[in-house]
Amino acid sequence: MNYCSHCGAQVSLKIPAGDSLPRHVCDQCGTIHYQNPKVVVGALVEWEERILMCRRAIEPRYGFWTLPAGFMENNETCGGAALRETFEEAGARIALGPMFSFVDLPHISQIHIIYRARLLDLDFQPGEESLEASLMTEQEIPWSEIAFRSVDYTLKCFFDDRRRGQFDLHTTSLVIPVGSLAK
Amino acid sequence: MNYCSHCGAQVSLKIPAGDSLPRHVCDQCGTIHYQNPKVVVGALVEWEERILMCRRAIEPRYGFWTLPAGFMENNETCGGAALRETFEEAGARIALGPMFSFVDLPHISQIHIIYRARLLDLDFQPGEESLEASLMTEQEIPWSEIAFRSVDYTLKCFFDDRRRGQFDLHTTSLVIPVGSLAK
Numbered sequence: 320m321n322y323c324s325h326c327g328a329q330v331s332l333k334i335p336a337g338d339s340l341p342r343h344v345c346d347q348c349g350t351i352h353y354q355n356p357k358v359v360v361g362a363l364v365e366w367e368e369r370i371l372m373c374r375r376a377i378e379p380r381y382g383f384w385t386l387p388a389g390f391m392e393n394n395e396t397c398g399g400a401a402l403r404e405t406f407e408e409a410g411a412r413i414a415l416g417p418m419f420s421f422v423d424l425p426h427i428s429q430i431h432i433i434y435r436a437r438l439l440d441l442d443f444q445p446g447e448e449s450l451e452a453s454l455m456t457e458q459e460i461p462w463s464e465i466a467f468r469s470v471d472y473t474l475k476c477f478f479d480d481r482r483r484g485q486f487d488l489h490t491t492s493l494v495i496p497v498g499s500l501a502k
Numbered sequence: 503m504n505y506c507s508h509c510g511a512q513v514s515l516k517i518p519a520g521d522s523l524p525r526h527v528c529d530q531c532g533t534i535h536y537q538n539p540k541v542v543v544g545a546l547v548e549w550e551e552r553i554l555m556c557r558r559a560i561e562p563r564y565g566f567w568t569l570p571a572g573f574m575e576n577n578e579t580c581g582g583a584a585l586r587e588t589f590e591e592a593g594a595r596i597a598l599g600p601m602f603s604f605v606d607l608p609h610i611s612q613i614h615i616i617y618r619a620r621l622l623d624l625d626f627q628p629g630e631e632s633l634e635a636s637l638m639t640e641q642e643i644p645w646s647e648i649a650f651r652s653v654d655y656t657l658k659c660f661f662d663d664r665r666r667g668q669f670d671l672h673t674t675s676l677v678i679p680v681g682s683l684a685k
Contacts, residue, residue, distance in 0.1 A: 321509070322505055324504065328508075339590075348606055352507070355573055389540060399608070405546060423579035425578055425579050488601065488671055492581075
């Protein structure tokens with residue numbers, strides 16, 4: 320951030336009075352520009368034994384597999400974002416279930432939230448941001464080609480829970496491993 | 503938003519290619535400025551039969567009672583934000599428990615997340631943003647002077663759960679009631 324989005328003057332990094340962290344503060348109008356984590360929301364969509372997976376048609380992680388998910392928008396609910404993203408990325412209509420995973424990614428200032436959901440019919444197709452949308456069993460999932468660690472975590476929790484017959488909310492923090500690439 | 507925070511030129515509201523919503527787009531450098539919901543995180547802190555309540559020393563809702571909570575910062579976890587806010591607003595050290603309530607407020611583009619927690623000692627005092635910090639029983643809580651509806655919801659869920667002896671994650675959406683003030 321270089322300029323004030325309110326008045327267009329330059330901003331400086333400084334700690335405002337009563338605050339404890341440096342913020343971008345406008346040199347002219349004094350507006351403090353806070354930056355906060357973003358919420359990514361998606362759905363783990365079941366159809367009988369299978370899960371709805373999407374292959375990404377966009378960066379990052381082009382060509383890798385993920386659950387339908389994306390950035391939550393202003394003026395929507397978290398569950399509403401899961402419904403919207405599932406329709407946008409897989410053309411799929413779902414009935415939303417409970418929140419299933421909640422993953423902190425502090426190194427990229429994101430929270431990833433995945434809901435369980437049930438696919439309502441088989442009339443789905445990949446949206447613009449997906450190369451493919453496909454229903455897969457646990458064995459069919461390309462485990463070495465999963466786009467994001469939060470998706471890998473969520474899928475593994477789901478299959479473990481399904482085996483033991485009880486679904487819980489799973490929460491974790493995934494920090495960047497030393498010496499490896501951010502995913 | 504009037505100006506591009508990257509290059510300082512004017513921005514226009516337009517729907518970018520492949521998008522479905524209007525965004526602030528820079529007329530000069532083309533940067534798209536997305537705006538997303540913010541996450542407010544706090545703690546419902548128990549000490550024996552009592553709950554740690556704070557009376558607000560800042561607007562909005564100056565003088566009203568709330569749970570220690572505030573905006574999640576970049577590069578922290580959601581649980582870390584609950585610990586930090588509880589220390590900032592009530593000077594209190596806590597052991598964090600599970601996520602307890604998750605409240606969508608789409609009309610103000612916020613999510614409020616409250617964790618259960620246990621107070622570690624009685625050496626606490628109001629921080630700069632609090633007039634008072636006090637341990638209260640259910641009967642002592644000033645129910646007509648609660649600052650935010652998400653806090654009222656969370657407290658009521660908590661005392662109901664405590665009575666029945668089982669604590670669950672509570673999720674809801676609180677939209678603005680027609681004809682009343684936003685809280």
